[in-house]
Amino acid sequence: MGIDRNRLSPAFVLVAALFWGLAGGIGGVLMTDGWAPFVVSFYRGAIGLLFFLAWLAVSPRGSGLASGRLWLLSAIAGLGITGNFAFYFISIRESSVAVAATLMYCAPVFVYLASFALRLERPTATKWAAIALVMLGVGLLTRVYETGPDAVTLIGAVAGLLAGLSYAVFIFGLKYAAPHGSPQAILAIAFAVLAIILILPSDIEQTSAALSAPSWPLFAALGVLGAGFSFTLYIFGLKRIAPAVASIMAMVEPVTASLFGVVLLDESLTGGQILGIALILATVTALSVSSSARKPSSEVATF
Template sequence: MTRLQANALLLLTALIWGSAFVAQVWGMDSVGPLTFTGSRFALGALVVAPLAWREWRQLARQGRAPGRAALGWIGLLGALLCAGVAMQQIGLQTTSVTNAGFLTALYVPLVPLLAWALQRQRPGWAVALAMPLCLAGTALLTGARYGQALQPGDLWMLGCAAACAAHVLLVGQVANRLGGAYLLSCGQFAVCALLSGALGLATEPITLDGLATAAGAIAYTGVLSVGIAFTLQVVGQRHAPPADAAIVLSAETVFAALFGAWLMGDRLGPGGLAGCALILGGILLVQCWPMLAQRLRSTPTEPA
């Protein structure tokens, strides 16, 4: 696969993820947020299951089948994933698709801060610069739309970003220990589906008519957003440089805003657009600067 083809797959991934915000809103017209989350992640687990089963057999043949400790880590990641996605889904009831896309993406600068607090990994200057950019962008984005401070839906999105940051901080380490990305993904999707589904059964009214009405949105977000888009991301990042992947996948926030404007009627004034630009700038700074700096350091200098 060429670099251009890999970047095209990653752009398609960002497109699916960005458009999924609209489907998530539509899906809650007839079912609750927890029921919707459980249904779509159950579908996503089924999509990844064949790849996960293949990895399991490969690891078993090598004598590296996951034990209880690995399953415990998968359970923890599934719980963090459930917390983040459930808060996002609840927040979409009272905030716009545009706000949701950009506020959720705040997990990017939060990851190095959590690594600093929990693992004593000191963040670089890029994070120190990105955080005030993101905070200023958040203030502009939320205040510009509503004419006041954060709304309940925006607060849910900030909670989602925090949970996603904790998830991202751990998922790479667990994947390396486990040796199987698809197995980890399928397992955490299944845990997320079980937890959110159980909470939905306990707290939300569920009817067959409601599920039937939401079936299209559940299928789109479950099969495409959770299952297929994740697979495309894995395949694309195997053949694309990290800097390419970081920039292309960050387009998810832009696609969320575009689909929100097209299908949901979201509109932003100058302040909101400036807030989006600041958040996106902070995200790209955190994602791309370390890789750019490493490339510059590795480039040999010509003798004078």
């Protein structure tokens, strides 16, 4: 009796989002131990790259590696995922796992604003109201109305939003590269760009020391769960699942990250911050579901 992959697809997406949430917590633990954000980001991406190169070696057909457009668009996706990883961990260091993960979840808002500017999406009162609600949620989450020691720093807030913006660039790059090659080829190029870029600002001494440090199992878990395994599962899941469903399941990531920070890193959230998280998650998910519902079914299989 064969396995029904259609039934497994939602589980793939759910597990991928769960692993991304755990990756934020693992990164927070590593930075608490003194590891720099760029070093943590580099190992998350570099270990993921090994997965995608192995996937490409096992399944090279239809890679599209002879296409210059594939390389260009995949490199753009690589710039996006580089910024996403780096800004995310900087935001965690400067604020908390919960704040950083939720701010990054604002990525669809940046996609809408870019689509408005490029006339790819028609602005409506409902969309502007949703964006305003997200901005209100960001204000509550980052506690911009406070100046005390417990307030989120400007660097933490800006880095979290830049992580979301970078993720939007990554998604755009994946979407437009998809017709020109295989997922494994696109991800291999994108993560190779990440590894090359992030090795430059990384502390070389720390980067070398990580290979033999007691924290190495955490680095390995971060790369395997937070990049290689999760992105592979996500790609397989999206082939047989509606984007609207994937959008709802993606809420697992910030929720998991927030719980990790509160339970294992002793982070705390005020009532206002919890309200801000709820506003952002609910509104962004509604925006994503609404947008996905209007797309033709032929787009379901794209990234």
